[in-house]
Amino acid sequence: MALSRRTLLGLAASVPVTAALTACGGSSGPGRSGGATYWYLNGQPQEGVRAGAVDAFNKAHPDERIDDTTFQNDAYKTKIKTAIGAGQAPTVIWGWGGGTLRAYAEAGQVEDLTSWFDEHSDLKRGLFPSSFGAATVDGKIYAMPCETVQPIILYYNRKVFDQARVEPPESWDDIMALVPKFNAKGIAPFALGGQSRWTNMMWLEFLFDRIGGPEVFQAAIEGEKNAWSHPDAITALTKLQDLVKADGFVKGFSSITADSHADQALLYTGRAAMMLHGAWSYGIQQADGGDLVSSGSLGYMTFPPVEGGKGDQSDTVGNPAQYLSISSKAGAEEKKVAKDFFATGVLQEEEVRKWIGNGSVPIRLGTEKLLAASENADFLQFTYDIASKAKVFVQSWDQALSPTAAETLLDNIVKLFQLSIPPQQFARNLNAVTGA
Amino acid sequence: MSSLIGLPRRREPRSILPWLAAPALLVFVGFAVVPLVGVFALSFTTWDGIGAIRPSGLTSWRAVLTDPGLPHALWVTFLVMAVSWVVQTPLSILLGTFLAGRQRYRAVLGVVYFVPLMLSSAAIAIAYEALLDPNFGLGAGLGIQTLSQDWLGRPGLAFGVVVFVVSWQFIPFHSLIYQGGVQQIPKSLYEAAQLDGAGRIRQFFGITLPQLKHTVITSSTLMVVGSLTFFDLIFVLTEGGPGDATRVLALDMYKRGFQAGLMGPASAIAVILVLVGLALALLLRRLGGRDAGASQLEGA
Numbered sequence: 001m002a003l004s005r006r007t008l009l010g011l012a013a014s015v016p017v018t019a020a021l022t023a024c025g026g027s028s029g030p031g032r033s034g035g036a037t038y039w040y041l042n043g044q045p046q047e048g049v050r051a052g053a054v055d056a057f058n059k060a061h062p063d064e065r066i067d068d069t070t071f072q073n074d075a076y077k078t079k080i081k082t083a084i085g086a087g088q089a090p091t092v093i094w095g096w097g098g099g100t101l102r103a104y105a106e107a108g109q110v111e112d113l114t115s116w117f118d119e120h121s122d123l124k125r126g127l128f129p130s131s132f133g134a135a136t137v138d139g140k141i142y143a144m145p146c147e148t149v150q151p152i153i154l155y156y157n158r159k160v161f162d163q164a165r166v167e168p169p170e171s172w173d174d175i176m177a178l179v180p181k182f183n184a185k186g187i188a189p190f191a192l193g194g195q196s197r198w199t200n201m202m203w204l205e206f207l208f209d210r211i212g213g214p215e216v217f218q219a220a221i222e223g224e225k226n227a228w229s230h231p232d233a234i235t236a237l238t239k240l241q242d243l244v245k246a247d248g249f250v251k252g253f254s255s256i257t258a259d260s261h262a263d264q265a266l267l268y269t270g271r272a273a274m275m276l277h278g279a280w281s282y283g284i285q286q287a288d289g290g291d292l293v294s295s296g297s298l299g300y301m302t303f304p305p306v307e308g309g310k311g312d313q314s315d316t317v318g319n320p321a322q323y324l325s326i327s328s329k330a331g332a333e334e335k336k337v338a339k340d341f342f343a344t345g346v347l348q349e350e351e352v353r354k355w356i357g358n359g360s361v362p363i364r365l366g367t368e369k370l371l372a373a374s375e376n377a378d379f380l381q382f383t384y385d386i387a388s389k390a391k392v393f394v395q396s397w398d399q400a401l402s403p404t405a406a407e408t409l410l411d412n413i414v415k416l417f418q419l420s421i422p423p424q425q426f427a428r429n430l431n432a433v434t435g436a
Numbered sequence: 437m438s439s440l441i442g443l444p445r446r447r448e449p450r451s452i453l454p455w456l457a458a459p460a461l462l463v464f465v466g467f468a469v470v471p472l473v474g475v476f477a478l479s480f481t482t483w484d485g486i487g488a489i490r491p492s493g494l495t496s497w498r499a500v501l502t503d504p505g506l507p508h509a510l511w512v513t514f515l516v517m518a519v520s521w522v523v524q525t526p527l528s529i530l531l532g533t534f535l536a537g538r539q540r541y542r543a544v545l546g547v548v549y550f551v552p553l554m555l556s557s558a559a560i561a562i563a564y565e566a567l568l569d570p571n572f573g574l575g576a577g578l579g580i581q582t583l584s585q586d587w588l589g590r591p592g593l594a595f596g597v598v599v600f601v602v603s604w605q606f607i608p609f610h611s612l613i614y615q616g617g618v619q620q621i622p623k624s625l626y627e628a629a630q631l632d633g634a635g636r637i638r639q640f641f642g643i644t645l646p647q648l649k650h651t652v653i654t655s656s657t658l659m660v661v662g663s664l665t666f667f668d669l670i671f672v673l674t675e676g677g678p679g680d681a682t683r684v685l686a687l688d689m690y691k692r693g694f695q696a697g698l699m700g701p702a703s704a705i706a707v708i709l710v711l712v713g714l715a716l717a718l719l720l721r722r723l724g725g726r727d728a729g730a731s732q733l734e735g736a
Contacts, residue, residue, distance in 0.1 A: 107487030252570025254589030
């Protein structure tokens with residue numbers, strides 16, 4: 001009798017453990033009825049706009065609900081892939097399109113939205129046509145372009161330039177000539193959040209384009225053999241290392257993360273003279289940089305030409321848009337909520353107004369009047385012109401490539417900036433993943 | 437039952453012991469054995485973490501074993517393990533011995549020393565990252581030039597910072613173990629030594645250290661095996677960088693699996709990690725002598 005009681009007790013004690021073990025499987029994922037889940041990036045001012053759109057949708061649709069969760073940029077890139085692979089994806093998947101979207105689409109993890117867009121052709125016609133390239137995989141649309149167009153821009157602090165009595169660079173040689181002048185004054189020529197890796201990548205994206213034209217990277221994407229060993233690629237890599245060797249970047253750039261905005265702070269505190277960063281940086285400078293933007297001291301320009309280069313000066317790099325996909329694993333009800341959100345909740349007037357308010361150009365057509373009326377009209381017109389007039393809009397490399405190739409790319413870019421591998425070694429390492 | 441003193445006492449533990457182990461066993465099987473079998477199986481497949489899992493024989497193993505990244509990660513892991521052991525052990529023993537004293541101020545200090553252990557690794561890493569920022573960190577704030585180095589941006593320095601932060605975090609824990617160990621040493625040994633005219637230093641090397649043999653082994657096992665799984669702290673602090681200067685095996689596994697989408701090779705590394713951990717634990721047990729339960733008081 002005593003033994004059996006103990007047996008029972010033992011079993012009883014182990015039951016909660018078993019329950020806990022099985023509960024680990026799927027308590028936090030999607031599948032809860034009544035609403036769609038939506039994950040996106042945090043960090044102001046963008047986070048507020050995204051949250052505002054969700055709140056507005058929830059308010060306008062009392063019978064439908066979107067539950068949002070936010071993540072840090074670099075953490076999100078890993079988290080979302082893992083969640084999708086584990087069948088725990090949110091209903092609405094926020095992303096950058098391109099190579100990662102291709103991986104999702106090929107694995108059947110995201111809804112094919114082609115026919116939905118056919119039914120809602122007015123919706124499609126209302127967005128920048130260029131934004132659909134990175135949403136399309138083998139002729140089918142797997143994501144809805146959203147938010148803003150984000151070319152990469154060369155920012156500079158006019159106060160610092162005045163103080164050093166120098167002019168903004170008009171060519172690569174100008175940049176190299178400015179470097180010693182700023183260093184002599186104890187000002188870093190360029191701010192850089194090098195630990196985040198993709199920040200360094202933006203430099204290569206422009207150098208490749210300006211020196212060799214868009215064909216050089218296009219060949220790498222298309223899997224051409226030895227694409228990275230192209231003479232123009234080697235020239236670009238060498239020029240980049242020359243800039244590092246000349247102390248072109250802020251001391252300790254390898255310790256700085258972009259998520260912390262420490263690179264942005266270097267520019268608006270005047271410790272660095274210039275910074276190559278996304279169009280979203282303007283909003284950060286405006287929010288955090290005191291009077292830098294309001295006093296007109298934040299300068300911006302397109303990346304200058306490189307002497308003897310083949311690239312067109314209108315070419316730009318960056319994110320043509322952001323993208324929303326629908327998880328194919330979501331329930332029918334959640335998918336319906338998500339599609340309603342796409343149709344009536346994304347880039348509505350209020351959201352468009354907010355994006356413009358923080359200095360971004362939304363990808364909705366016909367906003368010229370709003371842009372012109374904004375206090376940031378000059379910058380917005382500048383971005384709008386880049387986006388609408390670019391001969392080639394190169395998608396950010398780490399988003400255009402497959403996740404595996406992107407990881408190798410980012411790894412080697414860090415080593416290149418550390419000067420621990422020469423250009424030829426960089427090219428060999430990348431040829432091995434993209435040309436295989 | 438109470439009428440048969442002796443016999444039930446011998447029998448009862450036998451019947452109840454397996455049941456007492458059951459919850460722990462269940463958790464162990466659920467969280468260690470099952471994933472381990474899964475990882476072993478995955479190491480013979482190709483999987484990007486998103487699509488379908490395709491069996492691919494030894495492809496992943498061949499990729500991992502021919503990759504120069506593996507010996508490098510093994511070497512970094514070994515270095516972190518060895519250097520942090522060398523730093524932590526003497527400091528922990530000294531601190532533990534110091535804290536074992538009955539004086540009240542030592543008890544107060546003991547509480548203070550214990551603080552780092554109560555913080556999460558991620559919080560510690562974020563705090564140090566901010567403090568060590570070359571432009572906005574401690575050095576710039578206090579105006580001390582020597583402190584504003586590129587701490588996390590140079591391979592050697594970043595490695596040193598990792599070891600320092602790891603030690604800062606775990607020395608309190610090991611001090612606690614040693615404190616307990618020292619307090620277990622019979623007073624009579626010290627009294628005898630005092631009668632024989634041994635000073636404090638002589639007592640430390642002649643009695644405290646030898647008596648702590650098993651504690652050293654316990655603490656070292658925890659340190660060495662624990663250092664194989666250092667992940668959160670390094671991930672947040674340096675993300676394995678600069679380059680791959682602080683990319684330990686666990687981080688290498690994570691990066692391959694979850695960032696590059698190479699689950700097969702990542703699983704192969706996980707298997708290697710388990711084997712290395714097991715080998716080290718066995719080795720340390722061997723070093724501890726055949727019978728770890730044997731008395732250290734023989735001849736005392």
